[in-house]
Amino acid sequence: MEGHPRRWAILIAICAALLVIVMDNTVLHVALPAITAAFGATAAQQQAIVDAYVIVFAGLLIAAGAASDRYGRRRAMVIGLTVLGLASAAAIAAPSTWWLIGARALMGVGAALVMPATLAVLVQVFPPRERPKAFAAWAAAASVAMAAGPVLGGYLVDAWSWAGVFLINVPLAGVAVPAILWLVPESRDPRARPVDPLAAALVTAGMVALTTAIIALGEHGRPSPLVLACAGAAVLALAAFVLRQRRASTPVVEFSLYRDRRFAGGSAAAALLTVGTGSALFVLTQYLQLVLGYDALRAGLAVMPLAAGTVLGSAAGARVPSRIGPRATIVIGFAITAAGFALLAALTPGSSYPLVAAGLLLAGAGTGLAGPSTTTTVLGAVPPERAGMGSALNDTHQQLGIALGVAVLGSLLAATYRTGLPAAVPDAARASLAATLTHDTVRLDAALATAAREAFTGAQTLTMLTAAGCALAGAAIAATVLRRD
Template sequence: MANIPRPPVDEAQIRACSPESAPRGASWTGAWVLVATILASSMAFIDGTITNVALPVLQEDLGASAAEALWVVEAYALFLAALILVGGSLGDHLGRRRVFLFGVVVFTVASVGCGLAQNPEGLIVARAVSGIGGALMVPGSLAIVGNYFSEEERGRAIGTWSGFSGITTALGPVVGGFLIENVSWRAAFFLNVPIALIVVLVALRYVPESFDPDARRLDLPGAALATLGLGGVVFALIEAPVRGLSDGLVVVSGLVGVVSLAGFVFVEGRSAEPMMPLSLFRSRLFGGANLLTFLLYAGLGGALYFLPFNLIQVHGYSATAAGSAFLPFVVLTFLLSRWAGGLVPRIGPRPPLVVGPCVAALGFVLFALPGTGGSYWGTFFPAIVVLGLGMSLVIAPLTTTALGAVDDAQAGLASGVNNAVSRIGGLLAVPVMGAVVLAAFSFGLEARLADLDLPPDAEERILADRNSLAGLTVPDGLSGEQAADVEGAVGESFVGGFRLVMLLAAGLALASALAAATILPSSRKGSPPGPSP
């Protein structure tokens, strides 16, 4: 979730864990366990949203191109999506607390590296290491909660974990935006340091170590092929618009990625204990739920990546205002998701999972309407509210459907797979939509500059910097009126690309609704059971 809200099955992953039968110590120890796991989970949730808000600012400060800004997000998302299933398995084998703490430390050291980065390349490398730390920290946090609390205590523990995680997720972008605006974008990454220090101290003192003697074998070949495959494909998607489709590096990386993903499917199909068992997808219901997840979260992740650029670079929002703009979405999904989950036992999964994506598609369309002006309340607020309402209808029913499609013994694995699918959707959608934005921006900018009476050398310099998108620097030597015209042309050209992205996201949301309508059961009779309270 580098740039998407919490994946749909985090709470379900907690429920799928088997609680330890060993003594847990004093009754109040559980509160400290929740403190450590909530803060650690929140670090990962907050990091993605803060990074998105920081991108327009750090792009200007570091002189990063649009492709390099994409890599800042994609480097993190790549390793998190590819390794998150292995991260959970490592905790079962080596100790959940040990792997969890190692992930926290790696994540924090990488965050410091992000804050100290002096160029885009250094920031991208640090973000990749952050993704590795997140892949160890996030599943470890969920497993510790599920492992520590008994069946009787688990409902209250999950409610506490979910509630406080929702609050920190909502406040994170606002606090991050404030730091970006009033201190530096670097301070947003340093924010993880004091949080991590608390997590480490509390976990060392209060979180017991635990193992799973019946843990599945580590699937290192699968993890390596997944990382290489996704990495190759993402590299080709990001670099093709800049280098060209015929560039040797783009062609080779794309081929390596596709061959590695094919190898991943081959290995998973023949492994005794694969990290992503293909047998799960023999269930029409499970396959349909994951197809819906992939399409909807691809649209959501791709669209939300470009929103802060539009708000900050085109509409002139401050970092704090941009961080606060998406707050209604977080509040709505937090308040309404549990209610929506209660619909499945009464009416079945199909109605909410058809209506929800359709409402979300309307929200994406509303994002495409604003131009380069207007107040927040009349432009982006309605779109964010409608999108939040749509996603509220989806999150809990999707969790119930995905887990209800498999046996109880496979619930933890199924929830991890669905989590990974949601992240992979965003991972692949962002560079595809980035190519769409760059093509539309370039076409629109050339057309608009042709209508302006600019010196040829100035026009040439502007077009040479088109890969910066809305962060393009207006060249010196132009009159005030000419500079304003260029800024207007840049803003309008970016909005043209932004609109295409939102319409593409709407199309993906409608495709997910179609998948739900054709694959999922139509009534309560065929619906899967919900997770136990």
């Protein structure tokens, strides 16, 4: 097989599409304080704005992959990028936080259509001997997007407004769509399994209801009627999804895969790790801007050690397993990430930036070191004929971990912060640190503003220690469940 004659140009077009998806996962965090100031968003609404994209993306990923295999990968990418671009344009004009949450959910639909097709197209157009180079370029584009997202977002927030973080997607999608239509050949899998829209709707609805219940519980501090209703809806939807899969002749998810300790253990460990890493930027960008006083651009630059550590760790993660084995690599990587979170837990209102950078660098390096071995372990347990499903499930576990991290640890942060505030802070100013600092009573009282920042860093300490605990729990699962190297 010689490969498609325009395969390297196709790779560039694919990477442009990938940039849109990955940047949407990181670019928003630096804009959260500006969004809060513009709309008066509560901590729960901030969590929902971040999670709406991730949850829908994760919930539809498997079904979208099946749809792209059945109806055409190029078609799926073009439709997905168009939806993503239009939803981004709608977000720019958002008149309220709920509009913004809806636009973010629609972006998740577009991202789910694009993501599975990118690797499938590369497999189609590159010969086997060139695929490692193509996959390396794909991974490098994702790393660049992860690092560039906060920086570019911070620049646009400072130069224009919070809407700038959504403006990025419009020209990128506008360039990627015609490039894909011109360069990428259409491809399908004649043996692709049928698409099950009801199964996709059930699992997505269940995940949305579950995260909403967690966020609402953190906001109210008690099981309110909304929490109970969402929790009940989550149980019903997810139970119906499992029942439908067990009865289906061609299920979307093969639950038999979870009987393999490599697949189940590796997936559980990876999901636990992303619970911590997924919430890190959500917490730290608020600390950098609202406690240390950084502007959006400087905050974006300040979180770059996380991406740098991930790149360096990934380079080591490709070589270390051949010497010490994948299980030991995963355990060591998770432990390094936990050490990074422990450093971030030591931050105070008077901390210097080197401590932030060191914590982020360690967290990223550990994640990068463990990542290749975790993926290899999980996918190594999947039969070749189910490789597509296994890959989609691996991505779903990690995206779900990110969503739950923002929901659970974000709620823990908000609840602990409110508890630590002085009684003199009015109820209307207790929703988040941004709401507190912009309230007239606090702005006129420097002592209250100082107390609010101290309450936030105290809550941040507990949150980061919990993230470290999640990473250590993932290391323990890998050490006990995975087979010895």
